[in-house]
Amino acid sequence: MTISSEASDPVSEWLATLDDETFRELVDEARTRIPALHDWLDSQRAARAEDPTELRGIVDDVLTPHRRFYDYWQANEYASECDDVVELLADRARSASPGILPIIERAITLTTRAILKSDDSSGTQGDLVRTLLDAHATAATTSQPTLSQAEQTRLVKWIVKYRYDGKQDFFDPDIVAYAPALSTKSIEQYRQAIAGIDLGEYGSYPLTRLAVLDSDQDAIVAANGGEPGNAMVAARIVSDLQEAGLHEAAVAYARIGVSMDGRGWDQKLVTFLVDDAFARVDAEGAVALRHDWFARFPSSTSFASLRETATRAGCWGAERSAAEARLKERDAAGFVSYLLQDGRIDDAWEYAVDERTPRLDVSGWLNLCERWAVTHPSDTLPIYRDIVTDTLTVTDKRNYRSAAKVLTTMKSTAASAGPAAVAEFDQFLAETVDRNRRRPTCLDSFARAGLISKR
Numbered sequence: 001m002t003i004s005s006e007a008s009d010p011v012s013e014w015l016a017t018l019d020d021e022t023f024r025e026l027v028d029e030a031r032t033r034i035p036a037l038h039d040w041l042d043s044q045r046a047a048r049a050e051d052p053t054e055l056r057g058i059v060d061d062v063l064t065p066h067r068r069f070y071d072y073w074q075a076n077e078y079a080s081e082c083d084d085v086v087e088l089l090a091d092r093a094r095s096a097s098p099g100i101l102p103i104i105e106r107a108i109t110l111t112t113r114a115i116l117k118s119d120d121s122s123g124t125q126g127d128l129v130r131t132l133l134d135a136h137a138t139a140a141t142t143s144q145p146t147l148s149q150a151e152q153t154r155l156v157k158w159i160v161k162y163r164y165d166g167k168q169d170f171f172d173p174d175i176v177a178y179a180p181a182l183s184t185k186s187i188e189q190y191r192q193a194i195a196g197i198d199l200g201e202y203g204s205y206p207l208t209r210l211a212v213l214d215s216d217q218d219a220i221v222a223a224n225g226g227e228p229g230n231a232m233v234a235a236r237i238v239s240d241l242q243e244a245g246l247h248e249a250a251v252a253y254a255r256i257g258v259s260m261d262g263r264g265w266d267q268k269l270v271t272f273l274v275d276d277a278f279a280r281v282d283a284e285g286a287v288a289l290r291h292d293w294f295a296r297f298p299s300s301t302s303f304a305s306l307r308e309t310a311t312r313a314g315c316w317g318a319e320r321s322a323a324e325a326r327l328k329e330r331d332a333a334g335f336v337s338y339l340l341q342d343g344r345i346d347d348a349w350e351y352a353v354d355e356r357t358p359r360l361d362v363s364g365w366l367n368l369c370e371r372w373a374v375t376h377p378s379d380t381l382p383i384y385r386d387i388v389t390d391t392l393t394v395t396d397k398r399n400y401r402s403a404a405k406v407l408t409t410m411k412s413t414a415a416s417a418g419p420a421a422v423a424e425f426d427q428f429l430a431e432t433v434d435r436n437r438r439r440p441t442c443l444d445s446f447a448r449a450g451l452i453s454k455r
Helices: 010-015 020-033 035-048 054-063 072-093 100-115 124-142 149-164 175-181 184-195 205-214 217-223 231-243 247-260 268-279 283-296 300-313 316-330 332-341 345-353 362-372 377-391 397-417 419-435 440-448
Strands: none
Touching: 020 035, 054 072, 054 100, 072 100, 072 124, 100 124, 100 149, 124 175, 149 175, 149 184, 175 184, 175 205, 184 205, 205 217, 205 231, 217 231, 231 247, 231 268, 247 268, 268 283, 268 300, 283 300, 283 316, 300 316, 300 332, 316 332, 332 345, 332 362, 345 362, 362 377, 362 397, 377 397, 377 419, 397 419, 397 440
16 A cells, blocks of 8 residues: 655554555554544545435534533634534535535534524634535536426425525525525515515515526616615625626726725725726726725725736826825824835934824834834834833733833844943833833733843
8 A cells, every 4th residue: 555645654654554454454443442433434425425315414413512512712612523524515515416415405404403493603604604605506506417497496495494594594595506506486486486585675686686697687787686775785786797707887887886985995896897997997997996985995905006016007107106195194103114115214203202293102103113224223212112111101001012012122222222222121111011010911921021030
């Protein structure tokens, strides 16, 4: 027998010397000694069996919830125990037969039952269910032989029942994902079933997905609540139109969304339009979009996007001066960060210490001082001193740890600056320790950082 391993180790080398019979005996002994190994091997056996019902027993054994309620840690433990089986089903779904669908449905039912009585604030159980739903749709579309009409009808009934039987409203099976496996008759069955359900004010998801499946622009807009009143709704419409293959309509609504945006937090729509402009070989239009967005919402993020787009279009040189001036005026921290990334450390320091410049935040100063201290360590010491003093104004153990970290950096910087700077640091440290002598937690943080002796 031959066993390969990228990382050579004594065990791998030893295993490679065993013949097949000896290896089987070793595995047999191991599975009797290690229950978890036996379970894993059994799952692999079932996964490779021609009959998918072999998996049903493993699904029931592993995924069935046994507690009235799973607290946070128990919920995570349950999810961890289920991971292997869920991944096994997902893998089997990629090359499926019709018989695997009821098995995955059973797994979805059990994991959903578990999450309904769990603290799933970590999201791990929810991830299991979403993985299984994806696997279910994948199994339907990859099934060989393809699903008969009767099997499709059963599948549609399960999809509708899972979402609308009143037991859960967290997870929505996506009819678009199942569509390649369904006939026109089956999709119509789903449409009629949805039409007969009171979806409520916020239950438009299946209508939206049907509209996408139909590539119906008017239905997509209607399912999203009508013409957009804000950029967020416009973004949802754009996403649905694009998925439906209605690109020109998506572009039109993206322009509407960009004009409506009043915050500038999300560049998704303008990026969509920029990509469209480049696809149409309109580099000038792409730069104009970024330029207008940056003019409306000047920030380091929009500046970086303008720079990237203008560079791609070959015109950053023409945009650079005005863009830098705008960023400098509106986002001091962003301007300093940009100068540092551009290697203009002298300019960054000169701008930051100018009394007319808005004060940087702590992270901005620390980043700048780290770079400036390489050649001018003594200049950074007053900055570090102010940061430590300000940080310790508020009593909090997190502040103590932060101050200790800055003091450690300050100590090494002072050593680079020379004996006089070291003496000044020692004096400042002594004064800081004295001011915080009634804060034992603070002094403990200093001691753990090696700044002072343990008390």
